[in-house]
Amino acid sequence: MLAGMKKCTxxxxxxxxxxxxxxxxxxxxxxxxxxTGSGPVSVYLCDECGQYHLTSKGLMNERLAAALTDGSIAxxxxxxxxxxxxxxx
Ligand SMILES: [Zn+2]
Numbered sequence: 001m002l003a004g005m006k007k008c009t010x011x012x013x014x015x016x017x018x019x020x021x022x023x024x025x026x027x028x029x030x031x032x033x034x035x036t037g038s039g040p041v042s043v044y045l046c047d048e049c050g051q052y053h054l055t056s057k058g059l060m061n062e063r064l065a066a067a068l069t070d071g072s073i074a075x076x077x078x079x080x081x082x083x084x085x086x087x088x089x
Pocket of ligand 1: 009053
């Protein structure tokens with residue numbers, strides 16, 4: 001069976017690789033200012049569809065934790081904010 005051919009019953013968006021899922025995880029934190037303890041925290045390989053999904057359960061992914069701690073997510077969020085402002089002008 002080819003991965004990704006079957007629609008996953010989780011109803012979650014599926015990513016073809018762990019690195020794609022991690023990018024999406026970090027992107028989500030840039031787009032949405034999640035409060036501590038909410039929002040997706042990690043990615044996992046799904047038994048059903050063989051692709052990766054984001055999850056809000058479990059321990060926070062190391063890359064996400066590092067990006068939150070070193071301020072890179074906050075900086076990119078500010079950049080996105082200004083891009084949006086610019087579009088409206
Ligand atoms: Zn799945």
